[in-house]
Amino acid sequence: xxxxxxxxxxxxxxxxxxxxxxxxxxxxxxxxxxxxxxxxxxxxxxxxxxxxxxxxxxxxxxxxxxxxxxxxxxxxxxxxxxxxxxxxxxxxxxxxxxxxxxxxxxxxxxxxxxxxxxxxxxxxxxxxxxxxxxxxxxxxxxxxxxxxxxxxxxxxxxxxxxxxxxxxxxxxxxxxxxxxxxxxxxxxxxxxxxxxxxxxxxxxxxxxxxxxxxxxxxxxxxxxxxxxxxxxxxxxxxxxxxxxxxxxxxxxxxxxxxxxxxxxxxxxxxxxxxxxxxxxxxxxxxxxxxxxxxxxxxxxxxxxxxxxxxxxxxxxxxxxxxxxxxxxxxxxxxxxxxxxxxxxxxxxxxxxxxxxxxxxxxxxxxxxxxxxxxxxxxxxxxxxxxxxxxxxxxxxxxxxxxxxxxxxxxxxxxxxxxxxxxxxxxxxxxxxxxxxxxxxxxxxxxxxxxxxxxxxxxxxxxxxxxxxxxxxxxxxxxxxxxxxxxxxxxxxxxxxxxxxxxxxxxxxxxxxxxxxxxxxxxxxxxxxxxxxxxxxxxxxxxxxxxxxxxxxxxxxxxxxxxxxxxxxxxxxxxxxxxxxxxxxxxxxxxxxxxxxxxxxxxxxxxxxxxxxxxxxxxxxxxxxxxxxxxx
Amino acid sequence: xxxxxxxxxxxxxxxxxxxxxxxxxxxxxxxxxxxxxxxxxxxxxxxxxxxxxxxxxxxxxxxxxxxxxxxxxxxxxxxxxxxxxxxxxxxxxxxxxxxxxxxxxxxxxxxxxxxxx
Numbered sequence: 001x002x003x004x005x006x007x008x009x010x011x012x013x014x015x016x017x018x019x020x021x022x023x024x025x026x027x028x029x030x031x032x033x034x035x036x037x038x039x040x041x042x043x044x045x046x047x048x049x050x051x052x053x054x055x056x057x058x059x060x061x062x063x064x065x066x067x068x069x070x071x072x073x074x075x076x077x078x079x080x081x082x083x084x085x086x087x088x089x090x091x092x093x094x095x096x097x098x099x100x101x102x103x104x105x106x107x108x109x110x111x112x113x114x115x116x117x118x119x120x121x122x123x124x125x126x127x128x129x130x131x132x133x134x135x136x137x138x139x140x141x142x143x144x145x146x147x148x149x150x151x152x153x154x155x156x157x158x159x160x161x162x163x164x165x166x167x168x169x170x171x172x173x174x175x176x177x178x179x180x181x182x183x184x185x186x187x188x189x190x191x192x193x194x195x196x197x198x199x200x201x202x203x204x205x206x207x208x209x210x211x212x213x214x215x216x217x218x219x220x221x222x223x224x225x226x227x228x229x230x231x232x233x234x235x236x237x238x239x240x241x242x243x244x245x246x247x248x249x250x251x252x253x254x255x256x257x258x259x260x261x262x263x264x265x266x267x268x269x270x271x272x273x274x275x276x277x278x279x280x281x282x283x284x285x286x287x288x289x290x291x292x293x294x295x296x297x298x299x300x301x302x303x304x305x306x307x308x309x310x311x312x313x314x315x316x317x318x319x320x321x322x323x324x325x326x327x328x329x330x331x332x333x334x335x336x337x338x339x340x341x342x343x344x345x346x347x348x349x350x351x352x353x354x355x356x357x358x359x360x361x362x363x364x365x366x367x368x369x370x371x372x373x374x375x376x377x378x379x380x381x382x383x384x385x386x387x388x389x390x391x392x393x394x395x396x397x398x399x400x401x402x403x404x405x406x407x408x409x410x411x412x413x414x415x416x417x418x419x420x421x422x423x424x425x426x427x428x429x430x431x432x433x434x435x436x437x438x439x440x441x442x443x444x445x446x447x448x449x450x451x452x453x454x455x456x457x458x459x460x461x462x463x464x465x466x467x468x469x470x471x472x473x474x475x476x477x478x479x480x481x482x483x484x485x486x487x488x489x490x491x492x493x494x495x496x497x498x499x500x501x502x503x504x505x506x507x508x509x510x511x512x513x514x515x516x517x518x519x520x521x522x523x524x525x526x527x528x529x530x531x532x533x534x535x536x537x538x539x540x541x542x543x544x545x546x547x548x549x550x551x552x553x554x555x556x557x558x559x560x561x562x563x564x565x566x567x568x569x570x571x572x573x574x575x576x577x578x579x580x581x582x583x584x585x586x587x588x589x590x591x592x593x594x595x596x597x598x599x600x601x602x603x604x605x606x607x608x609x610x611x612x613x614x615x616x617x618x619x620x621x622x623x624x625x626x627x628x629x630x631x
Numbered sequence: 632x633x634x635x636x637x638x639x640x641x642x643x644x645x646x647x648x649x650x651x652x653x654x655x656x657x658x659x660x661x662x663x664x665x666x667x668x669x670x671x672x673x674x675x676x677x678x679x680x681x682x683x684x685x686x687x688x689x690x691x692x693x694x695x696x697x698x699x700x701x702x703x704x705x706x707x708x709x710x711x712x713x714x715x716x717x718x719x720x721x722x723x724x725x726x727x728x729x730x731x732x733x734x735x736x737x738x739x740x741x742x743x744x745x746x747x748x
Contacts, residue, residue, distance in 0.1 A: 371737045373711045376687040393682050393716040423685040426714035434715055434734070443714060550717045553734055556667060557726030588721050 006218065007107040010225040013232030014106060020236055020357075021244045027359045028248070031265040036257050043255025052254045060246055061085055065328040069279060072145065077277075079142025081243075087135045094132065098125060110228070113186045113200075114221055117193040126197065133199040136186075139179050147176070153278075164239070164276070165306065167353070170230070171238035177227040185220035188213045237356040239302075242275040246329055249273040259335040261437070267339060270331045274301040280323035280333070285545055289566035290559040292316070297323045297333045304340070307351050312554070314340045318563075319433055319551025321515040325541050341435025372439040377425060377446050381453065385417035388456035388478065390447075390470075392463030393426055394584040401462055401584055404606035405483060411609050412495040416460070419450065427461075429469035429512075433551045440473075448474050460486045462602060464513035464583045465550060471517060482513060484523035484582050484601050491529055498608040503531045503577040505604065508567075508590070509543035510583035523582045523601050530608035534574050544570060546581075548589030564593035572596045580604055653701035656748040657739040661698055664735035670725040671695050677719035677729055683712045691719055691729055698736060703743065710737040 032040065043049065058064045061082040067074025088109070095109035096102055098119055108115060119125060164172065183200070184207075190196030191204030192214035207213060235241055249269050257266050280297040287293055295316045303310030314337055324333045351358075389409070395401050409416050425447055428440035451459060451474075459476065461467050462483040470480040481489075490496040507527055513519045520540045527533045538544055547563030568590050571579055579594065581587050582601045590598045599607075611619070662668050677691040678684055689712040697706045710733055719729040742748045 369741065371711065371734075371741075372713065372715075374683075374714070376712065378686070393718050394721075397680070397718055397721055423682060425686070426682050426716035430715040430717055430730075436715075548721075550715075550730075553715075553731050554665075554728065556728060557723075585717075585721075 006222045006225045007111060008225070009229030010110060010232075011105075011107055011229075013229035017232040017235050017244075024236070024359055025248055028265040028269055031268075031360070032257075033264065036252075036264070036266065039255045039257055040252060043251065048251075048254040048256070052251045055250050055254065056247055059328065060243075060250070063328065065326075066277070066279070069326065069328075073149070076142045076145040076149065079138050080146065083135055083139035083142060087132070087139065090128075090132060090135065094128060098128075111221065111225070113189050114217075117189045118195050121195060129197040133197040133201075136179065136183060137199050140183065143176060143179055165302075167234060167356075168238050168276070171234040171240050174227045174230040174234065175240065177223065178231065181220055181224035181227050185217060185224045188217035188220055192217060237353070239274070239276045239305075241272050242329070245269055245272040246275070249329065249331075253330060259332040259339070261335070261339065261342070263339050263343075267336055270336060271301055271304045273329050274298065274305075274331055275329060276302060277328060279326050279328060283322045283326050283542075285320070285322070285547070285563050285566065286316075286318065286555075286559075289547075289563045290555075291562070292559065297327070297331075297337075300333075300337060300340075301331070304336075306356075307349055309346050310340070311345060315552070316554050317552060318511075318545050318547070318549040318555070320511040320545035320549060322542065322545070325515060338433070338435060341433075342437060344435065370436075370438050372431070372436065372442075374425075374439070374442045374446065377442075379446075380450050382419070382450050383417060384455045385415065386456060387414055387416040387458045387460060388419050388451060388454055389416050390419045390424065390427075390459060390461045390463075390466060392420070392424075392461055392466040392584070394465065394588070395462045396420075396423070398584040398587055398600065401587070401600045401602050404600065404602040405460075405462055407606045407609060408487065408490070408496065408602060411497075412490045414490070414495075417454065417456075419454070427463075427466040427469050428473065429465045430550045432469065432473070434553055440469075444469070444474055448476065451476055451478055458486070462584065462600070464510045464516065465585065468512045468516045482517075482519060482522070482582065484513075484526055485519065487602070487605055488522045488526050491526065496605075497610060498530050498605065499610055501531045501604070501608050504534055504574075505531045505578045505580045506534050506536050506571055506574065506576040507539070507601075508536070508546070508571055508579060508581040508586060509539060510581060510586050511543070511545050511549065513582055514543050515541055523580075526601060526605060527580055530605060531578075534576055536571050537573060538570060546583075546586040546589040547593075548585045550585070560589070561593065564589045568594035568596070578604070648700050648702075650700075654703060655701055656743060657703060657706070657736065658698050658701060660739040660742065660748055661732060661735045664738070665728050665731040667725075667727045668695075668698075668732050668735075671727050672725060674724060676722040676724060680718045680722045682716045682718060683714050687712055689713065691733070694733070694736065703740065706736065707740055710740065 029037065029040070061078070063074050063077040063081060066077050091109040091112060095104045095112045098116065099108065099112070113119075183203070186196065186200040187204035187207055189204070190200045191208030194205070195201065196204050204213065231240070235243070252266060252269060259267060259270070276298045278298055281287055284296045287296055295313045300310060300313050300317075303313055317337060319334060319337070321334050324331070327333060389405065391402050391405070425443055427447060428443040431437070431440035431443065456478045459470060459478040459480050460483055461470060461480070464482060467480065467482045470476070474480075487496065491498065505527060507524060509520060524533060536543070544567040545563065546567055547560040568579070572594055576596065579590060579596050579598045580601055581590065581598065584600065587598050587600050673692050673695060675692045678693070681689060681691065683689040689709065694706065694709050697709065713730075713733040715730050715733070717730055723729055739748060
């Protein structure tokens, strides 16, 4: 039959994408580091395999995470992914079961109705037909939602939707054409043969009543095949490459591979696994509070994928980590951005259309020379101490926090030494956030030297920025504690006796302490010990950034103020007496953004300390005297 | 020399900064990359709070003057000392994005060396 030629575009596309995916994954596997290769091999033949299968079902097909965020958006993704999956599975079974032969080529299942136009009038076959029509209707309903979302993003709880390149658009159009083309192709064939179920049958009968269905049907079958073929060919260079790549990513992640601090094939896989869904855009405070709409993670990844010079995008991010929390694919966006910051400048080399298919990419970089040098720092010989207190640069700008910490430690009888009392050296985290690890190492070595020499067992810091870098990048014997953890320990062991303040407070999780270091509960338990803690609408892993973040080198102060004002407004919705934070930088930023009193957790605890006995006695004497005088 | 020490200070050698001939490349680049650089009114708050300045002569306010005057050579050394800790950012009454001024100045010097400015 000559008209069967229409299966050619589909077949070409299908075999191309299958071979391409296999080759590309092989190259990715080859480029993994030795240890990561072992991890992946071990993961493939162990428990992580089942975990991955489960995750693929729950996330790649059902899209559970997106469902949780917004049911309509979740339904849209599920109907397209899971619906299409079911359509392929049941289509294959149908072709195998009702077709004249077993083990058919894929095209036979995809174009089943063309090959068996009169099939499915009686008994089980008609039930099966009904089911296949239902699946098609399921996908088409999702497609309708997708079209609505493209034009009215607000309907799906999205504040913004992603802007696309022309390849993405072409791929999108071909994807959108696939299912309507199938619907009309099947309907016309059914209409010409008087078969089909509730959808294709009825539509077919209606169309056939005034159109020459048998002549029109092949055109739609051609369209269906062309749409599929185009989609498959564009897959590797469009955002839809995430569909096969995400599966690979899930296996890699469950095998225990992490991003690390340099680009590898894992970062490459993550780059391609991004679906540009735009969930990161709608949680980004830079977007909805400061009106900057071009730097969000989706655009960052897109720039990486398309080899653009994205240094401005890379630098302009608060590194708060909210996008990473909501990313349905689980891409480690923070580490990815840091890797790119370390790269420094890049040449803007836009690859040609065909170059995008290349299996390995050579990215042009200009070698980064060290910009800073701290050889001027003099070595110090500190006195020995068990507990070392490191206030950090930011805390030095909030002297009240230092005073509160001193008061607390004295009251608890902690023998400590104040490491940077006379102005220490920066912890190195701001340099690392700027992608200057080599320079940061100099500061880290300087501080480590002091800490080791002091023989400290515990290093307490009141700045989450320092805390994170002490914990992750310093090699220390001392246990690193944030002051909220330290205070919690003091309270629990009974060395800190506290009164109760009758205040309603809201706690703000600093980014570096909460999402950055996973400390959510310690500050909360300290606060509930001394005051009434109210819940904020966005807290813990979805807590807001104050806008002051040192992670952004380029953001203007006016934009920071907008973010701070927005965050402060949300945090003080329940009109608390005080807004408590655990970071001196957050405190400094919020003070300017709200009328509510802003305090550090140390200040709150210090306020709850009972007064020294002599002062208290004189106060009681004064009160008694006043009562007597009144009486 | 002895005379000078007696008073505890010396007389500076007279210097001439010709603004018509000074090298504006670095200044222009820094202003382009960080427009808030223009807002600086040289109050010196940044220099007073500076972490690096505590250990070594590093002075953002002086850097500002050097950039404006186009004195590249002394600037070359100066930009390498900043720790990017961000105290100056919080102290600045004019909202100058101080850390980016340092970063932009360093980038400008690198570009100058590569003849890209």
